[in-house]
Amino acid sequence: MSQLREIVENSERIVFFGGAGVSTESGIPDFRSAGGLYSREGEHYAPEEILSRSFFDRHPAEFYDYYRAHLIYPDATPNAAHRALAALERAGKLTAVITQNIDGLHTAAGSQNVLELHGSVLRNRCMACQREEGIAVVLESSGVPRCPGCGGVIKPDVVLYEEPLDENVLARAVAEISRADTLIVGGTSLVVYPAAGLIRYFGGENLVLINRDATDYDGLATLTIREPIGEALAEFAA
Numbered sequence: 521m522s523q524l525r526e527i528v529e530n531s532e533r534i535v536f537f538g539g540a541g542v543s544t545e546s547g548i549p550d551f552r553s554a555g556g557l558y559s560r561e562g563e564h565y566a567p568e569e570i571l572s573r574s575f576f577d578r579h580p581a582e583f584y585d586y587y588r589a590h591l592i593y594p595d596a597t598p599n600a601a602h603r604a605l606a607a608l609e610r611a612g613k614l615t616a617v618i619t620q621n622i623d624g625l626h627t628a629a630g631s632q633n634v635l636e637l638h639g640s641v642l643r644n645r646c647m648a649c650q651r652e653e654g655i656a657v658v659l660e661s662s663g664v665p666r667c668p669g670c671g672g673v674i675k676p677d678v679v680l681y682e683e684p685l686d687e688n689v690l691a692r693a694v695a696e697i698s699r700a701d702t703l704i705v706g707g708t709s710l711v712v713y714p715a716a717g718l719i720r721y722f723g724g725e726n727l728v729l730i731n732r733d734a735t736d737y738d739g740l741a742t743l744t745i746r747e748p749i750g751e752a753l754a755e756f757a758a
Contacts (some may be wrong), residue, residue: 521752523743527702527726528756534614535700536605537693537718538749541707541731543621545599545750550707572681580664580673587658587676592641593623594659601706602629604753609633616696620708620715622678635693637685637715639678648672685714697721706730706749710737 528534540550567586569575576583598606606629608614617626618635624642626634644653646667657665657674665674679685697703701724708731710716719727719737726742729735730752738744745752 521745521755524728524745524752525755527728527743528608528613531613531702531726533700533724534608534702534704535616535618535696536614536704536706537618537697537708538601538706539620539708539710539712542601542619542749543596543599543623543625544707545601545748546593546596546623546625548593548596548621548623568681573683576675576680584658584664591622591678592655592659594655596623596625598625598629600750600754600757601752602626602631604756606630608756615700616693618693618696618718620712633696635689635696637679637689637693639676639686641676641678643677644674645677646670646672647675690714693718694721698723700724702726702728704728704730705737706752708735709733710735 544550565575570583570586602625605614605617605626609631616633616635617631618637619626620637622636622638622641624640642655644655644657645651646653646669649667649670649672651667651669653674657668658676666672667674697718698721700722703719703722703724703726705719705728710719727740728743728745729738729741730745730747730749732746732748
């Protein structure tokens with residue numbers, strides 16, 4: 521932890537890149553660990569199939585049953601990791617948070633420059649008229665939510681399997697990482713592409729990996745920490 525503190529103190533452009541492990545301390549399960557979303561049994565379809573664009577188009581009601589039950593956590597609140605990153609941004613140390621998460625907790629914690637690679641459950645759009653809606657349109661409906669304006673099907677602004685990442689968000693993420701002097705990667709196994717490939721654009725001084733399990737990039741890191749990310753970053757939280 522002292523080494524992490526020294527790296528942060530000597531850095532001027534820190535970028536944070538995080539995954540599902542950042543939000544587990546807020547009570548949101550991750551995907552690939554034991555007990556994670558992808559390890560659960562008893563579903564008629566595999567999660568990867570349910571969360572695909574083709575499944576959404578063919579079976580929107582079944583999609584939304586799963587989506588409401590497993591991907592929306594309206595009572596979740598930011599944890600120490602989210603608060604620490606927002607504090608580092610306010611202090612002028614951190615320039616961007618790049619996240620694979622869709623829960624909106626970085627913004628809720630106060631971070632301003634948040635690049636959501638996979639979208640957000642908080643945003644939804646009518647597929648017919650493109651009207652934008654908040655999360656209430658999903659939570660306060662049953663079955664397939666419909667547009668209050670035209671009656672069209674509402675789709676969450678999340679990147680499903682078979683869908684590309686937003687090119688603008690991806691380009692901004694590449695630019696932020698390319699300019700960083702320190703890249704802190706936390707709560708991600710770095711196996712989901714193309715997001716995981718962003719790390720190759722980093723050419724700065726310090727690569728810090730904070731993750732419970734080993735990753736394929738550990739050998740490239742200046743520092744690896746095997747602690748829960750909230751504990752690792754807690755001292756930086758306001």
